[in-house]
Amino acid sequence: MIRPQHGKIAFRAALLHLLEDPAKESLEQSYQYIDDGILLIEDGHIVALGEYRDLSTQLDDSVVTDMSGKLIVPGFIDTHIHYPQTRIIGAYGDQLLDWLNNYTFPEECRFADRQYAEEVAEEFFDQLVMNGTTTALVFGTVHKHSVDVFFTEAEKRNLRMIGGKVLMDRNAPDALLDTPETGYEDSKALIDTWHNKGRLSYAVTPRFAPTSTDDQLALAGKLLREYPDVYLHTHLSENQNEIEWVQALFPDSKNYLDVYDRHGLVKPRAVFAHGVHVCDDQCGRLAETGAAIAFCPTSNLFLGSGLFPLEHIEKQGVKVGVGTDVGAGTSFSMIETMSEAYKIMQLQGKKLNPLKSLYQITLGGAKALYLDDKIGNFTAGKEADFVVLDLQATDLLSVRMKNCQSVEEKLFVLMTLGDERVVSQTYSMGSPIYSRDS
Template identity: 65%
Template sequence: MTTTYSDSLFHPHAHAYRAAIIHTLDDPARVGIDASYQYFEDGLLIVENGLITAVGPAETLLATLAAETPITTFKNALITPGFVDTHIHYPQTGMIASYGEQLLDWLNNYTFPEEDKFADKDYADNVAEIFLTELLRNGTTSALVFGTVHPQSVDAFFEAAESRNLRMIAGKVMMDRNAPDTLTDTPESSYHDSKALIERWHGKGRLHYAVTPRFAPTSSGQQLTLAGKLLSEYPQLYMHTHLSENRQEIEWVKALFPNQSGYLDVYDHFNLLGERSVFAHGVHLCDDECKRLAESDSALAFCPTSNLFLGSGLFDLAKAEQHNIKVGLGTDVGAGTSFSMLQTLNEAYKVMQLQGKKLNPFKSLYLATLGGARALKLEDKIGTLQPGTEADFAVLDYHATPLMAYRMQQTTSIEERLFVLMTLGDDRAIKATYVMGEAVHTRG
């Protein structure tokens, strides 16, 4: 494999990390498996001032380091880019693993009562701390995140993310109908509250804002119009919502928007499709909808654990690939059942198997890292270990559990080892998580 450098390599205050190293270079569906990744059995990752300056074989890079450069060596470990979660709800942390409903009943019985608590800023502050701690314990360093309808929920999240120097995207939920009165805003208040949050947080440090209508049934046409206005006023904003998750939901959208021919048509009509638009789920999409998502350069978030947990259906990754739609991976906590991207990939593999298709471990790694970064238009900053990108990375432990250690003894390739990590791994497999070259989680 080729060693990759940048011009600023070998300054005395660099720090080097030695272990097996892997990162993806491109989507295996586009370039083939062999050209999609870079792997070093004994690798070295060099970081300076929060950025990656080189990655390559240790044998090559060690000889060129300044004598005083510190080296941290991880045995029986694999360094990967930090995971990128393209769809998650931080206010649902406290209701993960709530029993026995499908989507719409689940919202009414569990989600809305929990989100009502975020009117209390102290409560939101506490959950934001718990949420971000869980992400980092699981090797996730960037995420696209739902708040609640309360502006203070977004303030709490961004304050906690800023204190950790995380690259995060979040937004206030816009929801003016078909929800409890305590959780609804108005088209005008949602516009003005969102605008104030944008001015306060978007582009501050490593933070970005997402205009966040919950989903079409909970927003009137007037509110969606103003959501589109925000996107036109601030071209670098994200748009984050749900799409075609559940068949009952789809029928509800048709009844609420009789002048539109389908679910995606609603968002298209209100100018919510674009290169920074991310639609969670997309389980039940026709070919025409896929074509329009690709043409608009919008992205889909594949959320296998929540789709299975709520009985919503099976995401068709092959169809998305066929239409060249950007796809990232989402845990979708709290309908999703784990903060772990490894466990989410475990379920993604099963979703594909149920459709008679395979999910190669290298494609899985792509979805959880560079694929997510591309879905968020951040591939020049995160999701890879290319020189010049931000040093957000995770260290995975091949011997995290006795079973994993034993199983790893039988493996003969990095492909096998990746698959074991993605099948048996969870938070215990994360030995350490680094953000901009600083350790933010180390397993005790």
């Protein structure tokens, strides 16, 4: 099991982190970049960062790891992903509802076998860390042991992770259905075992409104009342056919979000994946309650769901994180995910600054998850999760970087041309958990 590094350690490299949302503050004040810096860590937490010339005289050379030429950024935060869909990433040719029936549900049936779940969980976490993701909000399956397996693997690697058992009592294969009562009891047992154990947190996880009855959603709300600091994780307004289905199933609700709201599920620490087609009324309610949307660029494009109006939704005060949404999402890489986010904005006549992109997958994600007191940037006292990026990882990147004139341009090129190959190392609380060269 990986433990935090004890004592003082330091890393020399270029350092970049966000201090605030670039869309809300002046661009120059929203970030800190140090071309030749020191990141100082003690017992797994950030102590300080600054210029090498200023801090190096205070340090014994033996505690400094020289990564000159590399760029260190905070660990990436994925606010929506399905670990049981790891082996069906890239499944061909369907939109949301058919995709669930043809690929997702058959694959999730295989998780009745605990050993199968263990194999996939290990593969899933290997993919996360090789892509620089150190925190994620994660779906399990309906099987209680799928979540035990998930948390066990996360604990081994000392990662800050949030996960939950899927609640689903209708409109799915019989093998994947629970009942309102069993879903409640299983979730309660998992919360008691795993929530706030080390760096782990639990999320009450109805798949989406069409697969849960009112009775099940009501018991999900009961769990949130009984455990006020757990998360709520589900889907919202991803696909037009899905929205029409929700309206037919819940005719008394004024909109999709209202289905959840009537059962007490719209609250701080509630994360609703997608929100591609939310109306202003729903945005107002999300902002009022402190709930968040997870913007999932690659899956929205892959399933033909639509173009997420990031700027419009954020202007209404809604918290927004970013999710890969694997397996409908086509990459574990948050870097590649933000490349697709840029293109989605372009198709709406909007621009996405590369510093804003980095904010969304670090500090912005932390704020969406109410974890910005612990992770998201290099403020003193926070947990030392970070990624070492190689700006020369490919021949094309190496050639292109020679012509970059600013940190913004370097970051944009990295996100446009980069993938998992740019991740040189990943650290959790100051301890190495992945190295590309090992």
